[in-house]
Every structure is written in C-alpha cells, then in structure tokens.
Amino acid sequence: MTKERLKDYQKLPDKEQAQLKSVDGWIYRTQVDGPVRNRGSGLPSDMLTYDFDYATPEFFQMVLDGKVLFDKEWFLHTSRRHTPEKPRFRMFIFLDESVPNDLYVPVSRIIAQQIDPDMVHVDKVSFRPAQMMFKPTISKDGEFVFHENHGELLDWSAELDTFEATRGDWRDITQLPQVPDENARETAEKAEDPTEKEGIVGDFCRAYNVMEAIDAFELPYEETDAHSAKPRYTYTGGTTTNGAEVQDDGLFLYSHHGSDPCSDMLVNAFDLVRIHKYGEKDEKVDFDETPMSKRPSFKAFVEDLQHDEKFKAQQVASRYDMAAINADFDDAMADEDIEFDETYDPEIEALVGTPDTEVEEVEPPQPNKAKIPQKRTKKDPPPDDWISGLQLTKDGIIIANSPNVAQIIQNDKRTRDSLEFNEFTERTVTRHPFRTKMDFIADFSIADPVNGDVWEDIHTTSVRAMIESENGPGKTGYGFKVSDRDMDSGIELAARKSKFHPVREYLESLSPAPEAVAESLFTKYMGSPDTPYYREAARNWLVGAVARVYEPGHKFDYVPILHGAQGRGKSTFVRILACNWFGELKATFNDENKLVEQMFGCWILEMPELSSINRSQVEDAKAFTSATESHVRLAWARRSKVFKRQCVFMGSTNDERFLIDSTGNRRWWPIEVLVDMIDNHSLLRDRDAIWGAAVAIYKAMREEQPDGDLDLSLQSKEAREDALELQEAARVETEVDHYANLIANYLDEKVRTENEDDFDLGSEFRHRRFVHASELWMDVLKMSAKQTSMDTRAVNNAVIKNGWKKGPVVKHRRFNKKMRVYVPGPDVLARWRREEEEEAGTDLI
Numbered sequence: 001m002t003k004e005r006l007k008d009y010q011k012l013p014d015k016e017q018a019q020l021k022s023v024d025g026w027i028y029r030t031q032v033d034g035p036v037r038n039r040g041s042g043l044p045s046d047m048l049t050y051d052f053d054y055a056t057p058e059f060f061q062m063v064l065d066g067k068v069l070f071d072k073e074w075f076l077h078t079s080r081r082h083t084p085e086k087p088r089f090r091m092f093i094f095l096d097e098s099v100p101n102d103l104y105v106p107v108s109r110i111i112a113q114q115i116d117p118d119m120v121h122v123d124k125v126s127f128r129p130a131q132m133m134f135k136p137t138i139s140k141d142g143e144f145v146f147h148e149n150h151g152e153l154l155d156w157s158a159e160l161d162t163f164e165a166t167r168g169d170w171r172d173i174t175q176l177p178q179v180p181d182e183n184a185r186e187t188a189e190k191a192e193d194p195t196e197k198e199g200i201v202g203d204f205c206r207a208y209n210v211m212e213a214i215d216a217f218e219l220p221y222e223e224t225d226a227h228s229a230k231p232r233y234t235y236t237g238g239t240t241t242n243g244a245e246v247q248d249d250g251l252f253l254y255s256h257h258g259s260d261p262c263s264d265m266l267v268n269a270f271d272l273v274r275i276h277k278y279g280e281k282d283e284k285v286d287f288d289e290t291p292m293s294k295r296p297s298f299k300a301f302v303e304d305l306q307h308d309e310k311f312k313a314q315q316v317a318s319r320y321d322m323a324a325i326n327a328d329f330d331d332a333m334a335d336e337d338i339e340f341d342e343t344y345d346p347e348i349e350a351l352v353g354t355p356d357t358e359v360e361e362v363e364p365p366q367p368n369k370a371k372i373p374q375k376r377t378k379k380d381p382p383p384d385d386w387i388s389g390l391q392l393t394k395d396g397i398i399i400a401n402s403p404n405v406a407q408i409i410q411n412d413k414r415t416r417d418s419l420e421f422n423e424f425t426e427r428t429v430t431r432h433p434f435r436t437k438m439d440f441i442a443d444f445s446i447a448d449p450v451n452g453d454v455w456e457d458i459h460t461t462s463v464r465a466m467i468e469s470e471n472g473p474g475k476t477g478y479g480f481k482v483s484d485r486d487m488d489s490g491i492e493l494a495a496r497k498s499k500f501h502p503v504r505e506y507l508e509s510l511s512p513a514p515e516a517v518a519e520s521l522f523t524k525y526m527g528s529p530d531t532p533y534y535r536e537a538a539r540n541w542l543v544g545a546v547a548r549v550y551e552p553g554h555k556f557d558y559v560p561i562l563h564g565a566q567g568r569g570k571s572t573f574v575r576i577l578a579c580n581w582f583g584e585l586k587a588t589f590n591d592e593n594k595l596v597e598q599m600f601g602c603w604i605l606e607m608p609e610l611s612s613i614n615r616s617q618v619e620d621a622k623a624f625t626s627a628t629e630s631h632v633r634l635a636w637a638r639r640s641k642v643f644k645r646q647c648v649f650m651g652s653t654n655d656e657r658f659l660i661d662s663t664g665n666r667r668w669w670p671i672e673v674l675v676d677m678i679d680n681h682s683l684l685r686d687r688d689a690i691w692g693a694a695v696a697i698y699k700a701m702r703e704e705q706p707d708g709d710l711d712l713s714l715q716s717k718e719a720r721e722d723a724l725e726l727q728e729a730a731r732v733e734t735e736v737d738h739y740a741n742l743i744a745n746y747l748d749e750k751v752r753t754e755n756e757d758d759f760d761l762g763s764e765f766r767h768r769r770f771v772h773a774s775e776l777w778m779d780v781l782k783m784s785a786k787q788t789s790m791d792t793r794a795v796n797n798a799v800i801k802n803g804w805k806k807g808p809v810v811k812h813r814r815f816n817k818k819m820r821v822y823v824p825g826p827d828v829l830a831r832w833r834r835e836e837e838e839e840a841g842t843d844l845i
Contacts, residue, residue: 006139010081021080024135029092042130044098048108048154049133050091050115051079051123059121060087064147068115069093075148077136084143090133091115096153102238102259104129106170107156110163113177124179127256128264173243173256174232194251194268198318200302203396204270207314209250213269216310219276235260274301302394313388315396320387320471320478328476329413330435379498382411400480405490408467408478410497415463420452421495424503424549424581424646425601428455428495434462438476441465450580451502451601455495460487503549503581503603503646510692517686518542518693525573525683526562527674533714533722537669540712542694543701545604545648547710550698553644555709557626557667559607561651563658563730564673570652571606573678576687577650578604585649589620596630599647607651609658618661625649625667659731670726739781739798746780747771747802747828767832770807770821771799796822803828 002009002020009017030045052060062068063076074093082088099107108127116122125131138144160170168175194205211231214221221233224242233244238259245254253272255262261275274297281296292298305311390407391399398404409415417432429452433444441462447453464487469477482490521538522528537560544556562570575582583602587594599605607625633640651668659665683690701710714720731737750765773795777787781795799822800806807823824832 001138001140001142004139006083006142009139009142017080021134021137024137026132027135028130028132030098042101044100045104046095046098048093048095048099048104048111048156049131050093050108050112050126051131051133052087052089052091052116052121053079053123055087055089055121057084057087059116060089063089063091063115064145066149069111069151069154070149071151072149072154073151075146077147078138078143078145080134080137080139080142082143082145089145090136094153096155097157099156101129102240102257103156103160105173105243105256105258105263106160106163106176106240109176109178110159110170111154111156119177119179122179124182125264127258129258130263169241171240173240176256193248194270200305200315200395201268201270203315203318204273204305204311205251205268206318207308207311208269208273210246210253210267210269210272211250213273217273217277219273270301274298277301306392306394309385309388312392312396313385315392316387316390316398319396320398321473321475322384322387324474324476326413328437330437379416382413382416386411398478398480400482400486402486402489402493405467405482405486406493406497409463409490409494412466414466416498418459419455419463419491419495420498420500422452423499423501424603425451426643427452427600428491429453430455430459431500434459436466436476438466438469455491460491463487463491501549503579506579507546507549507691507695510688510695512696513689513693515539515693515697517689518697521690522560522671525679526564526568526671528672529674531718531722532716533719533726534671536714536716536719537671537723539694539697540714541648541650541669542690543698543710544712546691546694546698547712548646548648549603550702552646553628555628556648556712558669558712559625559649559651559667560669560671561653561658561730562671562673563653563656566654568673568676569678569680570673572680573683574604574606574650574652576680576683577690578602579687582606583647584608589617589624592624592630593632593634595624596632596643597634599643599645602647605647605649607649609651609653609655622661622667657730657732659727660734661731665727665731666723668727668730669723670730672726735794736797736801739795740801743776743780743795743798744802746776747799747804767824770810770823771804772812772819772821773799774812774815774819796820803831 002023004012004020009020012020028042029047029049031043032041033043052063055063072093074091076089076091079088079090093111105127112122112126113119136144136146163170170176194201196202197205208216211223213219214223214233220236221244222236223231224234225232231246232242233246233253234241235244235255235257238257240257243256244260244262245256246252247254247266250269252266252268253262254266255264257263261279262272265271265275267275278297278300281300285295287295386407390404391401393399409419414436415434418430418434420429420431421427422429430444431446431449431452433446434441442458444459444462464482466476467478468481469475469479471477471479519535519539520530521542522534523530523538528534537558541558541560544554544558547554548556562573564570581601581603583598583605585595585598585605585607587598589595627645629642629644631640631642659668659670698710714723747768750767752765773792774787776795776799777783777791783791796806803825804822805825807821809818809820811817812819812821
C-alpha cells in the first residue's frame with residue numbers, strides 16, 4: 001500500500017504511476033533460462049496468466065461467483081487501477097503439465113474464450129508468452145480483492161484436442177479466438193508512420209517495407225497469404241501458422257506466434273530485422289534505462305547497414321534533394337558535342353596576310369582547313385545513385401574530406417564538365433562554364449576553349465559555395481564545410497580524373513595523308529633542294545613532334561635551323577606549324593627552370609639564333625636539346641617533379657654561318673631557304689595534311705616497332721653526307737680554323753732530313769716527322785708576342801684539325817727544353833703515300 005489516494009494516483013504521469021506500481025516488484029508466470037527475460041528465455045510454464053482490464057462489474061461478479069472454470073484451480077486479485085465501478089483484475093490458472101512457449105498463445109486464447117466468450121473483457125497482452133505483471137499494490141483508499149477457486153489442474157493438451165475437433169486447426173493463428181477489433185487496438189497503439197521518421201529508423205523503413213526486409217535479410221518467415229490486403233506469414237521457428245500479419249501496406253508486422261522474438265509486438269521493418277538478427281545482444285540491457293540508440297542490437301545493426309547500398313541510398317536521399325540539385329543545372333549553358341572551328345589563328349592571319357593569287361593545291365587533295373577543337377564530346381551521365389557512394393557518417397551525413405569533394409565535383413551536373421587537367425600544360429583548367437542558377441555565383445566566360453583557362457581562386461570559391469550551401473528538401477547544396485586542404489586536394493583529384501591533351505585531340509581529328517606530304521615540307525614551301533637529306537629531315541622532325549605528343553619523353557634531339565635572308569617568313573613558318581602551341585625560348589640554356597616554364601603549353605619552340613650563343617653555352621644548348629626530361633621545381637610548385645618533353649625545336653637565322661661548335665654539330669640540321677618569301681599561305685592551307693601524314697607515319701612505325709624509342713635519325717648515306725657538308729658549311733670560322741688554314745701548307749711541305757731544328761743539306765727531301773707549337777707560332781704564324789698557354793692550345797688544335805696527332809715529349813735543341821711534338825696521323829700518311837704514288841706514275845710517263 002502506498003500513501004496517496006487513488007484519485008491522486010490516477011492523475012499522475014504514466015512514469016510516476018509505474019514507479020508506484022512497481023514498489024513490490026514483478027511476477028512472471030515461469031522461470032527463465034539465463035539472466036534476461038525474453039520470448040526465447042522463458043521455460044515451460046505451469047500456469048496461464050490473464051489481465052482483465054475491460055471488465056464490467058457484472059462480469060467481475062460472475063467470476064467471483066464461480067461461474068467460470070468452476071472446477072479448475074485458479075485465483076485472482078485486483079490490480080492497481082481497480083475500482084468497483086471499473087473492475088480490473090488478474091487471473092492465474094494452474095496447469096496439469098508445463099506448456100511450452102510456442103504453444104502458450106493458442107492455449108491462452110482458447111482458455112480465455114472459455115472465461116470471456118466474447119473476448120471483450122480480456123486484454124490482448126495476456127497472450128504474450130513473456131508478459132510481466134506487477135505484484136499487487138494499492139493506494140491507501142483503494143479497494144483490493146483476492147479470490148481463489150479450488151479444483152482440478154487444467155489439462156491444456158486436452159483443450160487443444162477439443163478445439164481441433166470442434167473448431168479448427170489451433171496451429172493456424174487465424175482460427176484462434178481474437179479480441180474484438182484487436183487489429184484496431186494494435187493500430188491505435190502503434191507509433192507514428194515509420195517512413196515519416198527522421199534518422200536511421202526512418203531511412204531504413206523508407207528503403208525496406210516489412211515484406212522486403214523479410215526477403216532481403218532472410219528472416220525466418222514463410223509467406224502464406226500473399227494476395228490478401230494484409231498478407232500473412234508463418235514464423236518458421238514455432239509450431240503455429242499464419243500468425244504474423246502485415247499491416248498498413250507493409251509499414252508494420254504484428255506476430256501472434258508465441259515463440260517469435262517479435263511476438264505480440266507491432267514492429268516496423270527496422271525493428272523486425274534488429275530484433276531477429278541482433279536481439280540476443282540486448283540480453284543484459286535494462287530496457288527502461290537504456291535508450292534504443294544505445295542498445296547493442298541497435299548499434300550492431302547500424303554498423304552492418306553501412307554496407308547496405310539500398311539503405312545508404314535512402315539515407316542520402318533523405319538528406320540531399322538530388323531533384324533540386326539537378327534542377328539547379330543551367331541547361332541554357334550546356335555544350336553541344338565536339339565541333340571544330342574552321343577559322344584561322346588571328347595572329348597567323350596577321351603575319352601571313354591575304355594571298356593575291358590562288359595557291360596551287362597539294363597532291364593529293366588536302367583535308368579540311370586547320371581545325372581547332374572547341375568542345376569535347378559529352379561525358380556519359382553519372383549513375384543516378386552516385387551520391388550514395390560517398391563516405392557517410394552512420395547518420396547518412398556526407399563526411400567533409402577530399403575524396404568526397406572530388407566525387408561531388410566529378411558527378412554533380414553543375415561542375416562535372418568544368419574541371420579538367422590539361423596533360424599538355426600540366427595545369428588544372430576549365431574549358432566549360434560553371435552551370436548553376438545560384439544567384440550568388442557569377443557567370444564565367446571561357447577565353448581559351450581549346451587549352452582551357454587556368455583554374456583560379458574564384459573558381460574554387462564558386463565550387464565551395466555550392467557545396468557549403470544548405471542541404472535538405474528543396475535545397476541545392478550539400479551542407480558541409482570544407483577546409484582549404486580538402487578543397488584543394490578534392491579539386492586536384494577531380495581534375496586528374498578528367499584529363500585531356502589538346503594537341504593529341506587535334507592530331508586525332510586529322511585524316512591520314514601520303515608520306516610525301518610530310519617529306520616535302522622544306523622543298524615545297526621554301527625551295528630547298530629535293531634531296532634525301534631534306535626529305536628525311538622534314539619527315540623525321542615532323543614524326544618526332546608527333547611522337548612526343550603521344551609519348552612524352554620520346555628521344556628526339558634534332559633541330560632544323562632555317563637559314564636565309566631576313567624577311568623571308570622563317571619565324572612565321574614555325575608559328576604556323578605549331579598551330580596554337582607556339583613558343584620562343586628566351587632563357588639562357590643553363591637556367592633549366594625558366595626553360596621548362598617557357599616550354600609549358602608549347603609544342604614547337606623557336607630557338608634563339610645559335611650564332612648569338614657564346615661558346616661557353618654551346619654544351620648547355622646541346623645538353624638541353626638532347627634531354628628527354630627535366631627534373632625541376634617550378635615557382636608555383638611545392639616539390640620538384642620530372643617533366644617529360646612534349647615539344648620539339650626549330651631554329652631560324654639570317655646568317656649563313658651559325659654553328660659555332662667546332663665539333664658535335666650532328667643535332668643541328670641546316671635548312672637552306674632558297675625562295676625570296678616562304679609560301680606560308682600554302683603552308684597554312686596544307687597544315688592539317690602535313691600533320692595528318694606525320695601521324696600516319698608515326699602510327700605505322702609504332703605498329704612495326706611497338707616498344708622503345710623510334711630511330712628518327714637520318715637513315716640514308718646520302719642524307720648523312722649532305723648533313724655533314726651543310727653543317728661544316730654553316731660552321732662559324734674559329735681561331736683554330738684560321739690557324740689551321742695558315743699552317744696547312746707548312747705541314748705538307750717536304751724538307752731535307754730533319755733532326756729537331758737542324759737540317760742536313762746533303763740529304764733527300766721528305767715530309768716532316770714532327771712539329772711543335774712554338775715552331776709554328778714563330779715560323780709560320782710570325783707571332784712576335786710571347787706565346788701563352790691558350791695560344792699553344794689553339795695552335796695544337798689547329799695541327800690536330802689538319803690530321804696530325806699528339807706525339808712524344810722530346811728535347812728540342814732550338815728552345816733548349818723538352819716539348820710536346822705532334823706527328824702525322826694515319827689519314828695524313830695515307831694521303832702522302834697516294835700523292836707520292838701519283839708523282840711516281842707521272843715521272844714514268
């Protein structure tokens with residue numbers, strides 16, 4: 001007994017009423033196996049327990065008068081809210097043998113109908129196998145009634161047999177006695193529509209109804225009535241059938257199976273799976289003190305759901321309105337499929353001007369005019385469920401990290417085409433405008449649709465604004481903040497997934513042309529002789545340019561040098577061939593960083609005049625042109641990187657002599673311009689045909705040789721000999737050359753037998769056996785100034801240039817010291833022998 005009055009008790013909140021009811025504890029009809037009571041832990045029971053919460057005074061008096069189960073052993077007592085006007089009581093009936101849990105439901109329902117034929121007074125919770133009851137308590141002015149009836153123990157097994165013989169199959173729940181409007185009561189008791197809930201439970205119930213959950217998670221139910229408005233299932237772990245009823249088109253399931261873990265509960269799809277798959281984890285949980293989200297079963301289920309794609313898709317759909325996001329895409333700004341402008345480069349037009357006469361067509365007919373790709377082919381649309389592939393929290397919120405930023409940029413229709421990586425310039429660029437209707441994001445025009453505008457801070461800010469805009473129904477953002485680090489990393493990742501190479505795109509757009517179109521590059525437009533040298537030089541240089549586009553870093557270290565009078569259009573020739581990717585090398589050859597920066601975005605670079613390079617830079621120039629890659633850290637980069645060459649070089653000069661290196665000129669290919677004006681009009685017209693021929697040659701060579709660098713050197717003997725001759729003719733005369741010419745006759749003169757600087761006038765004339773620098777300096781070059789070490793070196797090199805070689809150190813009596821002498825080389829000796837044989841033959845004649 002508690003001290004409050006009954007009318008005060010009835011005004012208390014449910015929680016406080018429960019606390020007062022529980023002061024004496026609870027009672028359960030049986031013992032349990034293990035520490036926790038649940039539907040599976042109850043042992044077979046020796047009694048049936050009932051709650052009569054809807055009794056009338058008349059029905060209560062009839063029970064007290066012994067007019068129900070008069071010959072059976074049972075007792076009753078009133079419950080806490082009992083009043084004479086509204087009786088409430090509990091009844092306990094003793095059995096002759098223990099009834100298992102899975103038979104408790106049919107037995108309890110059959111006996112309940114014997115007590116309450118219309119099933120209007122009994123509470124349906126009485127049929128739950130795991131139903132707990134408070135021990136009896138009352139308020140201080142409450143009425144308490146206890147009554148017992150003596151008789152036989154009830155034979156529940158016989159009652160099942162009688163029911164089956166007279167009424168139907170007790171195993172079929174649908175044939176057992178039901179409380180009137182039992183389903184209506186269940187509906188009234190259930191929670192809100194689970195599909196309208198926010199959070200994990202609502203997401204799951206929107207992804208799966210109970211029928212779908214049963215199938216997807218392989219729950220132990222067998223469908224028995226699929227076509228009913230309320231389909232029924234049988235719990236396969238029990239004895240009875242048809243006891244699980246689907247309600248509200250799959251929102252809920254109510255199971256009457258006594259052994260079903262969900263027995264006598266109206267469960268949504270989430271709880272249905274949670275209880276069946278993870279319910280055992282809650283054995284030691286105090287349900288009254290532990291919120292649902294903290295229960296082990298809930299946590300374990302949510303953890304496993306992170307791998308369920310259907311659930312994740314629904315989670316995302318609940319938080320991010322993809323219809324609104326897609327509707328924010330500005331269709332008016334969408335691009336068409338790839339097209340080509342047939343307009344000329346305005347800079348080229350300014351240089352070339354307009355031809356006065358028609359230019360002869362190439363043979364075979366040329367392809368179309370120079371095509372500059374203006375638009376890319378549209379990408380395939382992203383999958384509809386791309387957003388569910390993002391990294392999400394367990395609550396379905398997008399995690400703010402760089403992989404998610406990258407995927408949003410790659411898949412959101414507004415940004416997916418706006419961010420690319422130009423493999424040629426090795427820069428992040430945009431070739432398409434940012435397509436959104438958001439008022440606070442400015443429109444951007446694209447200045448360079450071929451190579452792309454360099455990605456700038458304002459572009460990043462626009463993407464950040466879109467991502468950080470509010471998410472939810474009708475909203476067009478993603479609602480999370482992005483750090484600068486994640487934003488920059490996400491942009492770089494997204495750009496690298498959308499790579500393009502503008503020069504490769506251009507070359508792939510061309511039609512093949514005959515090899516002769518490439519070979520005639522120098523002869524057709526600048527009047528160079530039609531020889532193997534000029535044909536091979538043109539062909540190999542063009543193929544080298546193509547190879548470095550398809551295979552950055554391909555070996556190619558040859559540089560054609562166009563030489564001829566000023567004003568013949570040499571630089572314009574180079575610019576036209578380069579299309580939109582022309583550049584000039586202006587840095588010194590020992591400043592590799594600046595040279596690499598100047599190469600970015602350039603396919604063909606015009607070199608400075610070699611004659612302007614001092615001799616100390618010659619080796620740097622040779623090394624630079626021979627390199628296939630550069631390892632440098634650029635001004636805007638955080639770390640150094642290897643940059644493979646994607647360009648080739650061509651030089652031009654007004655001088656006839658421009659090679660200042662006395663040796664090692666093999667990489668320079670002199671190209672003589674023999675016309676007054678290079679035919680750049682025809683070159684511009686034929687440019688696509690020329691590059692189309694080069695691409696065809698390259699692909700044929702690569703098909704024949706799939707791996708390794710292609711040999712793009714001069715192949716024919718005639719071409720190599722012409723190259724040497726032209727290189728020598730173009731070489732600037734040096735001091736050594738001057739000395740070599742002056743001493744040549746002296747070295748070839750015959751003298752009387754020599755012994756150092758003494759001569760025997762009576763001996764025969766013969767060629768010199770040795771010479772030394774001081775002798776030549778004084779006797780031949782007539783130099784009176786003191787000879788320096790540099791002078792000695794120059795004279796020695798002049799001797800070597802005439803075919804002599806270094807000899808021994810001997811004592812020179814004239815200068816009274818040991819000195820290095822030079823002796824005739826094998827080529828000189830062979831020439832002398834030939835000359836002597838020719839003289840001998842002449843004397844005989």
